[in-house]
Amino acid sequence: MSQAGHIDVHHHFIPDFYRDIAERAGHVLSGGAPIPPWTPGESLAMLDGAGIERALLSIAPPGVYFGDPVAAAELATRCNDHLAGLVKEHPGRFGGFGVLPLPDVDAALAEIGRIFDVHRLDGVGLYTNVAGRYLGDPAFEPVFAELNRRRAVAYLHPAEPPVDPAPGLGLPGWYGEFVFDTTRALSQMIVQGTLGRHRDVSLIVAHAGGTAPAIVQRIENVRRTTPGAAQETSLDFLKRIYFDTASCGAGHGLRLVRDLVGAERILVGSDYPFVPPHSVGALTKNLADPRFLGVGPATLRENTVRLFPHLG
Secondary structure: OOOOOOOEEEEEEEOOOHHHHHHOOOEEEEEEOOOOOOOOHHHHHHHHHHHHHEEEEOOOOOOOOOOHHHHHHHHHHHHHHHHHHHHHHHHOEEEEEEEEEOOHHHHHHHHHHHHHHHHOOOOEEOOOEEEEEEOHHHHHHHHHHHHHHOOOOOEEEEEOOOOOOHHHHOOOOOOHHHHHHHHHHHHHHHOOHHHOOOOOEEEEOOOHHHOOOOHHHHHHHHOOOOOOOOOOOHHHHHHEEEEEOOOOOHHHHHHHHHHHHOHHHOOOOOOOOOOHHHHHHHHHHOOOOOHHHHHOHHHHHHHHHHHHHHHO
């Protein structure tokens, strides 16, 4: 494996204890997809096979909140301790985003301290909504203020909305609601000023930003007609966000992002283990061809190292 390989910013870890707790709470799916088996060895084998130097691990939705805030705080602590152990056990191969026990803001603030001051992880993982409360909710303002104070990196992953808006379709959440929920959360944070107030938070958004790049003008129309909305344009905000390649192997969405905000805002993400190794390999093969995005692997790696200088 090359020491200058890709850095995968969208890579999930699923400890057995997490799976057991989630299943007991009635969660056997993530976005409508079965939660796959996972081991550190399988992740490392995938990285080696795809030419990926290291992965920044995160907990996939539904996250740690299953209705009990005390249990959520305990599970977040356990997940983050486990993640820190994986990073220590596999230096140079794993890093990660700590999970927060939202919607409990006080518990989340305490866990932010542990994530950065005790474990020194790479950032925090956020979900577009927790039990139907979206990140632009004023109640979450202290969390963003603390992340802003720390100049932290936050990774935004979609979650399903609390109710299915189209139950008659019978389609899984990962198909549509994941990308739509990403757009809902981004739109709210743009219009309500969350991103504008907290400019020192570096935000990475999964799956090439959902549908936000495709409907940025609609978001802008909402911003312009909302009293008290942020003053910057919606496109200005998108130009300050990073977007990952997960589930974008065909490249259409990535090329839209490139044309909209520039290739320097694109980071490599695999979505393993929800995306199988052969599909990750197909993605990295495409990324190796400069014709795919107009830039090569070295540029994509440099994008990530600018955001995480300690990984260079």
